[in-house]
Amino acid sequence: MNFKLAVDAGGGSGATGGTDDALNDGAGGGGSGMMLHVGAGGGGGDDEAATESRLSRWPGDEETSIKEPAWRPLDIDYLHSTSGSKRAGKEKVATPESPAPAAAANYFKKSDDNAVASAAAAAVSAGGGNYKLFSELEAIYKPGSGGAGVAQTGSGSGLTGDDNAILEPPMADLPGEPAADAPQLNTSETSAGEDAAAVVQPQPQPSADAARRKRKRRRQEQLSASASFFERLVQRLMEQQESLHRQFLDAMERRERERAARDEAWRRQEADKFAREAAARAQDRASAAAREAAIIAYLEKISGESITLPPAPAPSADDISQDAAAGVGKELVPYEGGDKAPGSGGGGMLHFSTSRWPKHEVEALIRVRTGLEGRFQEPGLKGPLWEEVSARMAAAGYGRSAKRCKEKWENINKYFRKAKESGKKRPAQAKTCPYFDELDRLYSRSSSGGVQSSAAVDTNANAGGSNVGAGDDAKGSSELLDAVVKYPDVHYGPPGFVFDREQSEACGGGNEGREDAGDDGNDDGDGEEDGIGKGRGGDDQEEEGESHDHDDDH
DNA sequence: ACTATCACCCTCTTTCGAAG
DNA sequence: CTTCGAAAGAGGGTGATAGT
Numbered sequence: 001m002n003f004k005l006a007v008d009a010g011g012g013s014g015a016t017g018g019t020d021d022a023l024n025d026g027a028g029g030g031g032s033g034m035m036l037h038v039g040a041g042g043g044g045g046d047d048e049a050a051t052e053s054r055l056s057r058w059p060g061d062e063e064t065s066i067k068e069p070a071w072r073p074l075d076i077d078y079l080h081s082t083s084g085s086k087r088a089g090k091e092k093v094a095t096p097e098s099p100a101p102a103a104a105a106n107y108f109k110k111s112d113d114n115a116v117a118s119a120a121a122a123a124v125s126a127g128g129g130n131y132k133l134f135s136e137l138e139a140i141y142k143p144g145s146g147g148a149g150v151a152q153t154g155s156g157s158g159l160t161g162d163d164n165a166i167l168e169p170p171m172a173d174l175p176g177e178p179a180a181d182a183p184q185l186n187t188s189e190t191s192a193g194e195d196a197a198a199v200v201q202p203q204p205q206p207s208a209d210a211a212r213r214k215r216k217r218r219r220q221e222q223l224s225a226s227a228s229f230f231e232r233l234v235q236r237l238m239e240q241q242e243s244l245h246r247q248f249l250d251a252m253e254r255r256e257r258e259r260a261a262r263d264e265a266w267r268r269q270e271a272d273k274f275a276r277e278a279a280a281r282a283q284d285r286a287s288a289a290a291r292e293a294a295i296i297a298y299l300e301k302i303s304g305e306s307i308t309l310p311p312a313p314a315p316s317a318d319d320i321s322q323d324a325a326a327g328v329g330k331e332l333v334p335y336e337g338g339d340k341a342p343g344s345g346g347g348g349m350l351h352f353s354t355s356r357w358p359k360h361e362v363e364a365l366i367r368v369r370t371g372l373e374g375r376f377q378e379p380g381l382k383g384p385l386w387e388e389v390s391a392r393m394a395a396a397g398y399g400r401s402a403k404r405c406k407e408k409w410e411n412i413n414k415y416f417r418k419a420k421e422s423g424k425k426r427p428a429q430a431k432t433c434p435y436f437d438e439l440d441r442l443y444s445r446s447s448s449g450g451v452q453s454s455a456a457v458d459t460n461a462n463a464g465g466s467n468v469g470a471g472d473d474a475k476g477s478s479e480l481l482d483a484v485v486k487y488p489d490v491h492y493g494p495p496g497f498v499f500d501r502e503q504s505e506a507c508g509g510g511n512e513g514r515e516d517a518g519d520d521g522n523d524d525g526d527g528e529e530d531g532i533g534k535g536r537g538g539d540d541q542e543e544e545g546e547s548h549d550h551d552d553d554h
Numbered sequence: 555a556c557t558a559t560c561a562c563c564c565t566c567t568t569t570c571g572a573a574g
Numbered sequence: 575c576t577t578c579g580a581a582a583g584a585g586g587g588t589g590a591t592a593g594t
Contacts, residue, residue: 356560356591380570382582404561406582411560414585 357408361398368392369409382406 357365368389369376375385386402393400400408 381580407562408560410583410585411562415559417584 361393361400362408362412364393364396364398365389365400365405365408366412368396369405 371392372385372389376382383402386406389405390400390402393405
C-alpha cells in the first residue's frame with residue numbers, strides 16, 4: 001500500500017461520487033491508493049475560499065480536466081513549519097519561484113501567517129474545516145512519541161509503511177544527530193512526493209537540485225549513522241555474547257571443580273570405610289584366634305594331649321575342585337595322628353592324606369549333609385548342594401571337593417545299608433558305629449517325616465539286629481536327630497571338639513559328657529546307645545533350630 | 555591270613571528339562 | 575507327545591589299608 005499525502009493545488013472540479021478510501025474532507029472520488037487530500041471541500045465546496053485549498057482526488061479518478069493535477073508533496077516539514085516562522089518564510093520564498101497554481105499560492109499565502117496554524121488548530125479542535133489533515137497527522141504521529149512529536153514528524157514512516165520506523169528511537173538517540181534535524185529525516189520518505197514535485201515543477205530549478213543534493217547528503221549521513229549504529233549494536237551484542245560465554249565457561253569450570261571435589265571426598269570416604277572394615281576384620285580375626293587358642297589350651301589341659309588345628313585358610317570350593325581334578329588322594333585335609341596307625345604318618349602334621357576320611361571329618365560331613373537334608377529332598381540338581389556341602393566342610397577346615405563329599409556320603413550310606421542288610425552283630429568298636437548311629441537317626445527322622453527310604457526301612461526292619469539299640473527308641477533317636485539336624489553348623493569347629501561334646505551331651509554322658517570331649521565318647525558304642533535310649537527333649541531346640549537352620553542355610 | 559573298612563570307578567536306572 | 579541328553583542315585587566291583 002502506498003500512502004501519498006498531497007495537497008491539491010488545483011481546484012477540483014467538484015465532481016462528486018466515487019467511493020475511495022481517500023481521506024477526503026469532502027466526498028472525493030476514490031483511487032487506487034490511499035491519499036490524504038487536503039482540500040477545502042471537494043466538489044462540495046461552496047465558496048471560493050474553499051476551492052483554494054481543498055483535498056483533491058487522484059488524477060484520472062474523476063472527470064477533471066486537469067489530468068495531472070499540480071500535486072505538491074506534502075512536506076511534513078512544511079506542515080510543521082507552520083508553527084515556525086523560519087520554515088514558513090522559507091516556503092514563502094519557494095512559493096513565488098514555483099509555477100504552482102494559484103490555489104497553492106493562495107494556500108501558501110494563507111498559511112503565510114503564523115496565525116494560520118493556530119487557526120488551523122482551532123479548526124481542528126472544532127472538528128471540521130480545512131485543516132482536518134492535522135488531526136489525521138496528529139493521530140498518526142502522536143502515538144509514537146508523545147512529547148517528541150516534533151522530532152518524529154519527519155519520519156513519515158508511518159505513512160509510507162516503511163520498516164525504518166522501528167529505527168526511529170535509536171536514531172533519535174544517535175549522537176551527533178541533532179534533534180532539530182529530525183524533521184528533515186522525512187525527506188527520504190517523500191520520494192513519491194518528489195516525483196510529484198517533479199511533475200508539478202517540470203523544469204528543474206537550481207534550488208531543487210540543491211535541495212536534492214542536500215537530501216542525498218542527509219540520506220548518506222543517515223545511512224552512515226545507521227551503519228555506525230548497527231556496528232555499535234552488533235559490537236554490543238557480541239560483547240554481551242562473549243560475556244555470557246565467559247559466564248557459561250566459568251559456571252562449567254566451577255561445576256567441574258565441585259564435581260571433582262565431591263568425587264575426591266567420596267573416594268576418601270570409601271577409603272576410610274575400607275580401612276575401617278579391614279581393621280574390624282583384623283580385630284575379628286585376632287579375637288577369634290585368641291578365643292581359639294584359649295579353647296585349645298583348655299582342651300589340652302583337660303585332655304593332656306597336644307591338639308593340632310586344621311589349616312586356617314580353608315581352600316575355596318574352586319580350589320578344592322581343582323585339586324580333585326588334579327588327582328584323587330591329593331587333597332589337603334586335616335589330619336590327626338591319633339586316627340592313623342602309628343608309623344603311617346607324622347602325628348599332628350599336615351600332609352596330603354591318603355584320602356581316607358578321618359572320623360571327625362565323616363561326622364562333620366554327616367552334620368553338614370543332614371543339615372541340608374531338606375534341600376536335598378527338594379527336586380532339582382544336587383550339584384550345587386554338594387558344592388555347598390563342600391564349602392561348609394571347607395569352612396569347618398576340611399578340604400574336600402563336592403565330588404568327594406558326595407562319594408563319601410554315598411559310600412557310608414552303602415556301608416550302612418549293607419551292614420543293616422547283613423544283620424550281623426557289629427562290634428561296638430567298629431569304625432562305622434559312630435556315624436551309623438547318625439545315619440540311623442537321619443533315616444528314622446526321614447521315615448517319620450514321610451520320606452521312606454529303603455535304608456530306613458531296613459533300619460527299622462533290623463532294629464533289633466546288629467545295630468543294637470539303634471531302633472529301640474525311635475522317638476528318642478528322632479528327637480536327637482532333630483537336634484543334630486537343626487544345628488548342623490553350630491558344631492563347626494576344631495575336629496572332635498564341639499560335636500563330640502554335643503554328642504556326649506546328647507548321649508546322656510552325664511558325668512563325663514563334657515569332660516570326655518575327645519574321640520572316646522563316640523567310640524563307646526554302649527554309651528551312645530544308652531544316650532539314644534534315654535533320649536533328650538529337643539522340642540525347644542527344634543523351635544530355635546528352624547530359624548538357625550535358615551540363617552545358616554544360605 | 556583274614557576280615558572290615560574305605561576310596562574309587564563303573565554300570566544301570568530313573569528323573570527331569572529341552573528340543574523337535 | 576516323543577526323543578534325547580544330562581544329572582542323580584543306586585548298586586556293584588576292585589584294590590588298598592588297617593585291625594585282629
